[in-house]
Amino acid sequence: xxxxxxxxxNEEGLVPVIVQDVKTERVLMFAWANREALEQTVATGKGVYxxxxxxxxxxxxxxxxxxxxVVGMQLDVSGEAVxxxxxxxxxxxxxxGHASTFWRELRTGGWVESEAVLRDPQEMYHQ
Amino acid sequence: xxxxxxxxxNEEGLVPVIVQDVKTERVLMFAWANREALEQTVATGKGVYxxxxxxxxxxxxxxxxxxxxVVGMQLDVSGEAVxxxxxxxxxxxxxxGHASTFWRELRTGGWVESEAVLRDPQEMYHQ
Numbered sequence: 001x002x003x004x005x006x007x008x009x010n011e012e013g014l015v016p017v018i019v020q021d022v023k024t025e026r027v028l029m030f031a032w033a034n035r036e037a038l039e040q041t042v043a044t045g046k047g048v049y050x051x052x053x054x055x056x057x058x059x060x061x062x063x064x065x066x067x068x069x070v071v072g073m074q075l076d077v078s079g080e081a082v083x084x085x086x087x088x089x090x091x092x093x094x095x096x097g098h099a100s101t102f103w104r105e106l107r108t109g110g111w112v113e114s115e116a117v118l119r120d121p122q123e124m125y126h127q
Numbered sequence: 128x129x130x131x132x133x134x135x136x137n138e139e140g141l142v143p144v145i146v147q148d149v150k151t152e153r154v155l156m157f158a159w160a161n162r163e164a165l166e167q168t169v170a171t172g173k174g175v176y177x178x179x180x181x182x183x184x185x186x187x188x189x190x191x192x193x194x195x196x197v198v199g200m201q202l203d204v205s206g207e208a209v210x211x212x213x214x215x216x217x218x219x220x221x222x223x224g225h226a227s228t229f230w231r232e233l234r235t236g237g238w239v240e241s242e243a244v245l246r247d248p249q250e251m252y253h254q
C-alpha cells in the first residue's frame with residue numbers, strides 16, 4: 001500500500017485540495033485533484049490539479065507563469081481532503097491579480113472585496 | 128440578491144468549506160455546507176455544516192464541546208468555496224484529539240503523524 005492508496009477519492013475519482021501559502025499561511029485557492037494530478041505534484045514538486053469544467057489535469061501557472069512550488073502535503077483524518085503547502089511564484093494565485101482567490105469577505109451588507117489587486121490580469125496573461 | 132445567492136452550490140446543493148483558525152492560521156478541517164448550514168452559521172456565529180454521511184446539518188462541537196466561533200467568512204472568486212475563519216474552542220478540531228484534522232504529512236515513506244494528540248478522545252466524548 002502506497003501513500004496514494006490512503007486517499008479516499010470520491011465517486012468521480014477526485015479529492016478536494018486546499019492550497020495554503022507557506023509564508024503567509026493564506027488559503028490561496030480551492031481545487032480538485034485526481035490520482036494523476038497528485039502523482040504529478042509529488043513527482044514534479046509543482047501544483048497540479050484536475051479541472052472539472054475542462055475535464056483534464058492542469059498545471060497551475062502554465063498560462064500565467066504564477067506556478068506553485070509544493071513543499072509539503074497534508075492529509076485529513078478521513079483521507080478525504082488534502083492540503084498543498086506551496087510557495088506561490090509571483091505572489092499571485094488568482095487570475096484576477098489578487099494574492100488569493102478568497103478576496104471576498106462577508107460584511108453586514110454582503111460580500112466585499114477585502115484585498116487589493118496586485119497585478120493587472122491583462123498584463124499577467126499577455127506576455 | 129443577498130449574500131447567499133452569490134454562492135454556487137453544487138448539484139447536491141452543497142459548497143465546500145475550509146475551516147481556518149484565526150489565531151494559528153492552521154487549516155483545521157474540510158467540510159460541506161448547504162444553504163441552511165450557512166444561514167445558521169451567520170445567524171448564530173457558530174460553525175455549522177452539512178454531513179453527507181448522515182445527510183443532516185450539524186453543529187461542530189455539539190457532542191465534544193469543541194465548538195467554533197466563526198468570526199469571518201470568505202468566498203472565492205468563482206463562488207464555489209467558502210472559508211470559515213474561526214476561534215476553535217478548546218484548541219481541538221479533530222475527534223482524535225489533534226488540533227487539526229490535517230495531522231498527517233507526506234514524507235518519503237508515506238504519511239506520518241506530524242502533530243501530537245492534545246487530549247484523549249475518550250475524555251472528550253465522555254464527560
